[in-house]
Amino acid sequence: MIRALLARIQQKHRTVGFPKTEPTLPPDFLGRPELFPQRCSADCRRCIEVCPTSAVQKKDAVTLDMGRCLFCGQCARECPSGAIRFSRDYRLAASAKADLLLKGEEYKRAATLGKELKRLFGRSLKLRQVSAGGCNACEADTNVLTTVVFDLSRFGIQFVASPRHADGLLITGPVPENMKLALEKTYQAVPAPKLVIAVGSCAISGGPFAGHPEVHNGADGIVPVDLYIPGCPPHPITILDGLLRLLGRID
Numbered sequence: 001m002i003r004a005l006l007a008r009i010q011q012k013h014r015t016v017g018f019p020k021t022e023p024t025l026p027p028d029f030l031g032r033p034e035l036f037p038q039r040c041s042a043d044c045r046r047c048i049e050v051c052p053t054s055a056v057q058k059k060d061a062v063t064l065d066m067g068r069c070l071f072c073g074q075c076a077r078e079c080p081s082g083a084i085r086f087s088r089d090y091r092l093a094a095s096a097k098a099d100l101l102l103k104g105e106e107y108k109r110a111a112t113l114g115k116e117l118k119r120l121f122g123r124s125l126k127l128r129q130v131s132a133g134g135c136n137a138c139e140a141d142t143n144v145l146t147t148v149v150f151d152l153s154r155f156g157i158q159f160v161a162s163p164r165h166a167d168g169l170l171i172t173g174p175v176p177e178n179m180k181l182a183l184e185k186t187y188q189a190v191p192a193p194k195l196v197i198a199v200g201s202c203a204i205s206g207g208p209f210a211g212h213p214e215v216h217n218g219a220d221g222i223v224p225v226d227l228y229i230p231g232c233p234p235h236p237i238t239i240l241d242g243l244l245r246l247l248g249r250i251d
């Protein structure tokens with residue numbers, strides 16, 4: 001017992017200072033993509049050819065859909081003119097799917113809930129996690145938020161076992177046909193008013209599974225979604241930033 005206590009004292013305070021202090025991200029972290037359409041030559045289509053999810057498109061100018069992007073970085077590496085690069089901006093969450101479509105350097109971040117929902121959930125939000133066919137990476141980066149490092153409960157956000165005790169759902173995975181009914185029933189079991197958060201490229205667009213006949217290409221064809229958090233998987237800080245932004249706990 002004494003040894004355990006000494007070990008705990010030696011470990012000291014382990015919880016990250018975010019959002020009061022900027023997070024420490026890994027050196028190879030790829031955040032919000034930045035597009036420089038003026039550098040893109042008219043006849044080049046290299047980024048479109050290498051993108052595994054057709055997230056990059058080019059009509060008049062290059063666009064990049066963060067809801068489809070796997071953040072592999074291949075488009076930026078292959079671009080011969082530096083028209084795509086990845087910043088270290090981890091603040092990726094958006095309120096509308098259309099806001100995830102990048103056309104230039106502008107990006108509309110997630111908005112805070114309306115006054116009444118903020119009053120209800122701003123200081124206490126219980127979520128039921130629904131893993132709808134994900135590869136377990138989005139689930140792992142969500143689960144890690146409950147550890148001492150991120151300490152999600154200090155913000156009043158907790159995961160609960162039953163949707164009947166929840167204020168909303170946090171959905172991961174592309175929603176295969178065999179999870180559709182389970183997702184619908186889980187959503188119905190959450191008392192109104194309720195929130196839905198889609199985490200990861202799969203839950204937003206189907207991700208690498210998009211277009212497969214057994215997949216519903218994400219959550220919002222089945223249930224209404226209030227917050228989209230892109231990534232494959234999103235960094236835990238990106239998920240935390242999105243949740244706090246939705247609740248109006250950060251600007």
Ligand code: SF4
Pocket residue numbers: 050051052053054055056064068069070071072073074075076
């Ligand atoms: S980083 Fe995203 S947009 Fe670029 S190639 Fe990979 S999946 Fe496609």
Ligand code: SF4
Pocket residue numbers: 133134135136137138139172173174199200201202203207208231232233
């Ligand atoms: S978005 Fe990527 S990490 Fe998340 S479940 Fe899909 S494949 Fe896995």
